[in-house]
Amino acid sequence: MTQSTDTTGPAAPSYPELRLLIDGEWSAGAGGRTEPVLDPATGAVLGHVPLAEAEDLDRALAAAERGWPAWRDTPIDQRAAVLRKSAALIHARAGEIGRAMTLEEGKPLGESVGEAHRAAGQLEWYAEEAKRAYGRIIPSAPGEELSVLRVPIGPVAAFVPWNFPAGGPMRKIAAALAAGCSIVIKPSEETPASSVLMAECFQQAGLPAGVLNLVFGVPAEVSAHLIPSPVIRHVAFTGSIPVGKHLAGLAAAVMKPTTMELGGHAPVVVCEDADPVAAAKACARGKYANTGQVCTSPSRFYVHASKYEAFVEAFVAASEAVRVGNGLEPGVSMGPMANARRREAVHELVEDARKRGARVLLGGEIPDGPGFFYPPTVLVDVPEDARLLQEEPFGPVAPIIAFTDLDDALQRANALPYGLAAYGFTDSAAVADKLVHGFEAGILSINHCGGSVPQAPSGGFKESGHGREGGAEGLDGYLVTKRVSHKLALS
Numbered sequence: 001m002t003q004s005t006d007t008t009g010p011a012a013p014s015y016p017e018l019r020l021l022i023d024g025e026w027s028a029g030a031g032g033r034t035e036p037v038l039d040p041a042t043g044a045v046l047g048h049v050p051l052a053e054a055e056d057l058d059r060a061l062a063a064a065e066r067g068w069p070a071w072r073d074t075p076i077d078q079r080a081a082v083l084r085k086s087a088a089l090i091h092a093r094a095g096e097i098g099r100a101m102t103l104e105e106g107k108p109l110g111e112s113v114g115e116a117h118r119a120a121g122q123l124e125w126y127a128e129e130a131k132r133a134y135g136r137i138i139p140s141a142p143g144e145e146l147s148v149l150r151v152p153i154g155p156v157a158a159f160v161p162w163n164f165p166a167g168g169p170m171r172k173i174a175a176a177l178a179a180g181c182s183i184v185i186k187p188s189e190e191t192p193a194s195s196v197l198m199a200e201c202f203q204q205a206g207l208p209a210g211v212l213n214l215v216f217g218v219p220a221e222v223s224a225h226l227i228p229s230p231v232i233r234h235v236a237f238t239g240s241i242p243v244g245k246h247l248a249g250l251a252a253a254v255m256k257p258t259t260m261e262l263g264g265h266a267p268v269v270v271c272e273d274a275d276p277v278a279a280a281k282a283c284a285r286g287k288y289a290n291t292g293q294v295c296t297s298p299s300r301f302y303v304h305a306s307k308y309e310a311f312v313e314a315f316v317a318a319s320e321a322v323r324v325g326n327g328l329e330p331g332v333s334m335g336p337m338a339n340a341r342r343r344e345a346v347h348e349l350v351e352d353a354r355k356r357g358a359r360v361l362l363g364g365e366i367p368d369g370p371g372f373f374y375p376p377t378v379l380v381d382v383p384e385d386a387r388l389l390q391e392e393p394f395g396p397v398a399p400i401i402a403f404t405d406l407d408d409a410l411q412r413a414n415a416l417p418y419g420l421a422a423y424g425f426t427d428s429a430a431v432a433d434k435l436v437h438g439f440e441a442g443i444l445s446i447n448h449c450g451g452s453v454p455q456a457p458s459g460g461f462k463e464s465g466h467g468r469e470g471g472a473e474g475l476d477g478y479l480v481t482k483r484v485s486h487k488l489a490l491s
Helices: 054-072 076-092 094-105 109-132 167-179 193-204 219-226 241-253 276-292 305-320 340-355 406-413 429-438 472-478
Strands: 020-022 025-027 034-038 045-050 136-138 144-152 156-159 183-186 212-214 234-238 258-261 266-270 298-304 359-362 377-380 397-403 421-425 443-446 479-487
Touching: 020 054, 020 193, 054 144, 054 183, 054 212, 054 219, 076 094, 076 109, 076 167, 076 193, 094 109, 094 193, 109 167, 109 472, 156 167, 156 219, 167 183, 167 193, 167 234, 167 472, 183 219, 193 212, 219 241, 234 241, 234 472, 241 258, 266 276, 266 406, 276 298, 276 305, 276 397, 276 421, 298 305, 298 406, 305 359, 305 377, 305 397, 340 377, 340 397, 397 406, 406 429, 421 429, 429 443, 472 479
Parallel strands: 156 183, 156 234, 183 212, 234 258, 266 298, 266 421, 298 397, 377 397, 421 443
Antiparallel strands: 020 025, 020 212, 034 045, 136 144, 144 479, 359 377
């Protein structure tokens, strides 16, 4: 690891004004409550996010209820045109959105700007995919038409975390609006500016008032108010498994469908026939993206014993080459962790593994200085009972474990209650097929650690959630199916 020594960094751009968007109007909230937003690279206060009161949430619900029928009945070509214009504006403002994102979340500026462009790409894709939300005609008797229609489910309540300040909200917004639903979305209070700037783009593109409502607030207060409301027809959440279970329970109590994209602990299996150096480089790139704060981040590395030493050596070398620093500085490839509590949680996992006999080959110590930095950390000889192998680390930590039998490796990979992502490295088509069918995960990558794409579905097995985001399947949660039997004449 190399760490930047520039303590001043470039001049920080102005941070956007943070507001709620309700029924097409921006406001500071009814009660005047706020919460500070911190720069994770310095600990400095960037601004204050307004926290919604019950009165604000009621206005958002009423706006979504009014906005839905008109948006639902807007011809699909017109809806798509508004979404494409919104995407074009986000592309045009990607630099501005990216700089705000780096300030509030910490990731390197190149990652942030790229995320803003990818968020716009999601919107572009769904603007077209919604045109293919096909029903069907079922063969029936003469004089009768039996059909299946897919129609918008209605107003949506959505909740997203801080790790992807543009991409996370857009996965909910794009699918909901493309399907013809209105939405009340609560992004993270720790990374609010990216959503505010994107919401401005939707306004400028002509999205009708009330279709998109953006709120911030005390999370438990907001979810307890929105989810039981009879206005809300669907609940979409990305975040931790405990919170997901709680929100799913609130929704189940009022019989509302949910989309839950929850945590994971993604295994990597590097097989006997794989190139260990190429695999290590690919794994390191995936591991340190967004400082490891990705629910699909590779986080348990099972490497065949014959390739273990070469893999470890190459992985450590790739980790040492990571330049850690303020994401606004040129050349930085990994920023700070997003907040102090995540850094402490990651360090506790490392310390627990160390106490149980693991060897830390690189990193593993909290650096001096401002901000919430944590270095790329590589551990070996990690025992199975270490918390690091049981709990999602969500940070730049890589435990590497040797195996000799592929069936045993797959069993260990599948042993946890998570099933979001998994990765395999092999030069054999037969072995790749075994990995694909053997992994219990909803997102699989062979010979790379690539991320999500808008045209393909993402989602988990087991406690990693249900429902899918992305691809044609990503519209499913925002549509309901109607069966229509139409006798063309009275008998």
